[in-house]
Each structure stands twice: as C-alpha cells, then as structure tokens.
Amino acid sequence: MAQKNPPYLQKRRRGWYAVLEIPKPLRRKFGDKARFVQSLKTDSLSEAERIKWSLIGEWKAQIEEARTGKQARRMEPFELAEKLTKGQEYDDPFTREVRQGEISDTAWELHEKDPKQADAFIKLVDGESVLTSKYIDDWLASAKNEQKTIDMKRSDVRRLAEKFEYTHEIDQRAIKRWVHDLQHGEQGLAANTLSRIMSACRGYWNYLNDAGLILRNDEPFKDVVRKPSKRSKSSYEDERLPFKETDLKALIEAADKKGDVMLRDLIVIAMWTGCRIEEIGMLRLPDISHESLDVTGAKSKAGNRQIPIHMQLQPVISRLSKESSDGFLLSGLGPNKYGNRSNAIGKRFGRLKKALGYDSRYVFHSIRKTVATELENLGVPENVAADILGHDKPTMTYGTYSGGASFAVKRDAIERLRFPKIVALGIA
Structure with missing residues (x-):
C-alpha cells in the first residue's frame, strides 16, 4: 500500500x-x-x-x-489565535489532537513570513500574552472617574498599545526605552506628563493581572520616569505669573474693542472674586444673592465656598442676572462634551492675551494669582485668603478644627481690593 x-x-x-x-x-x-x-x-x-x-x-x-473579488486580508496573530483556540475547553482527545495539528501548521506558516508574528501567535495560544488594546474599554468601564479623566486614561493607554501590540513585548527595559524616546525625542514630553501616562498604564496592567488575563509578577512601569532632582532655571522661568493691574486693564480694553462683552465681564468677575474660570462659567442665578456668590460642585471641600460680592462688582452681577436667558450668570455659553461651559470662552481669552503679547506664563489662572498677591500685600491673613480662593488649609488648627472665616471677615478682606485704573473705566 x-x-x-x-x-x-x-x-x-x-x-x-x-x-x-x-x-x-x-x-x-x-x-x-x-x-x-x-x-x-x-x-x-x-x-x-x-x-x-x-x-x-x-x-x-x-x-x-x-x-x-476582493484582495484577501491576512489574519493577524491574535485573530488566528482566537479562531484556533475557540471552544478548546470542550475538546475530546481526538479533537484536541486535530486542533494542535492546525495550531502547529499555522505557527510554521507564520514563521516562514515573520518569526516575530509566529512567536506572538504561540504566546497568545498558550495564554502567555494578550492583545494590549483588547481590554482597555473593560478596564475603563470599571473606573470610578469623571469622563474627562477616563478619556485621558484611554488616550494614555492607547499610546502603550500602539507601541506594544502584545503584552509579552512589555518589560521594564522596553518601557524605559519608550519613556526615554517620549521625553527626549520629537514629542519632548515633560516628566509630569510621562508620570501621568505611566500611572494610567500601571493601572491597566494591574487590571489585566487581577482579572487573570495575564500572569506577570514584574512591575514594568515602576520608577521608569526620572524626575529632576531640583528645579532648573528654565522651570522657574516657565512658572505661571500674576497679571498686574495695568495688564488687566489692557485685557479688558482689548475685549471691549473686539465687542466681546462676555469675555470682558468674565475677566472683571475673576479679578474681584479670585474665582476659577470654570467656577464662573457654572454659576447659576440661584447661587447668587445681593451680597454673595455660592460656589458649589467643587472637587474639594475647600472649593465649595461663599464669596462676598465686592461693591464694584455688584452692578455687573445685577446686569448679568437680569440679562440671563438660561439660568446661568454668563448666559449662552455652550458646554463641551464634559459639560464644561468655560472651554470656548477660555480659548477666546487665550487668543486675546496672545494678541497682546503675553506668553505661556500668563493664563486665565494668572488672575487668581493677581488676587492672591493683592490680598497678601494688603495684609489679609492667609487662612482668610484661602477661604476666599477655595484653597485647602494644611494646618491642624485652621484646616481641621476651624469652621472657616466668617462671611463678615471675608467681606472686609474682599472690600480691601482696589483696582483704581480699572474702576475708572466705569464698567457696570
């Protein structure tokens, strides 16, 4: 035969x-x-x-x-592995032998074209590796974060998946090389940005281990970002700076000249309250009385606070309250996908200050620095300024036991603010 x-x-x-x-x-x-x-x-x-x-x-x-009639697409190793291992837990001895033959044949075929793909296929079949991107959405679905944070984590971990297609390619040496390239290559990412990315990657890695999707005892993302041991001269030069009164006057006049009354009002509210831009954007009419603004929904306990309305600001608040058509103090601001109403007007501020020659050290948050600087120079106690600005107080006495400065004390501090050059503009 x-x-x-x-x-x-x-x-x-x-x-x-x-x-x-x-x-x-x-x-x-x-x-x-x-x-x-x-x-x-x-x-x-x-x-x-x-x-x-x-x-x-x-x-x-x-x-x-x-x-x-279509050009055939070659299946990727992870697709082949999924196809050839599907239902293997139900195999009888004969079926198991046939399956192993198909797996062996496929491995040889891949090896002829690309040994690296053959290696990935074998590790996927043996459960020693998974497609890095496969479980990102499952991981994020279990995260208890705001949508903006979830989107940032997704972006960070997708970077990882684009660099390392399969988890067996990931080890600390490879991650250190990747971090070095991100920091010193074309992207030139800062150490703080890299730390955030590695934190997201470490969280995803732990999820894969905890879910039994990979079995790795190493910590490839630990201590891979080297931070400067001390602040460099350039870091001081890049530090955010407060605006001076003359700067604020120039910004207000420029917004007026452009006919952007809402942007002008935003700047004026910030300079008399020290509020963050998103806090101003979220102020609703029920949050406002004839003498105070109530900031709510902050990320910290200190951020939720009652701010006295400066006498110079009261006409502006009164006008905006009467003109509102949607229940917000700054009416007509459309929210972005995260519900942030200040995003678009914040970009308008960025274009305005850039046109006036202010560099990256000057941002809308610089107005808060202006208010903090003025309060300090006026001799306002730090704990009172912290209650106005919504900062945590780290001391045991004021931070833990005190109920905070009284409204009268905060009002007296706010009323000490003076911007005579801006008051002379007669904004109401």
Missing part, C-alpha cells in the same frame, strides 16, 4: 512539491488549472514541511480573491 503524502505535499522522483487543489467553480479564473504545483527543491520531508507554508498561504489568498 502506497504511503499517503503529508498535507499539501507530493513526492515526485526524489524531490518534494507543494500542491493545492483549486475549487472546480474557480478553475476558469486560473486558466482551467486543477491545482497549484511548485517544486520545493528539496528531498528532505522536514524541510519541505517548513517551506511549503509561504506558497500555500499565497495560493489560498489568490483563491479567496478569485472567490470574493
């Missing part, structure tokens, strides 16, 4: 040939050929088994293209 040829192979004389039958309905598209045949130029069966796969893969792709 003649010995049966191995799959896709025929022995002719002393050499081996690769062979693949062409389906009958498709043979006309191949010049009525019944099969593909090509010499492998070897008489070694093991060598023939190894090198046949590149031809078989190419021929199968041609057949698929003839069948569908």
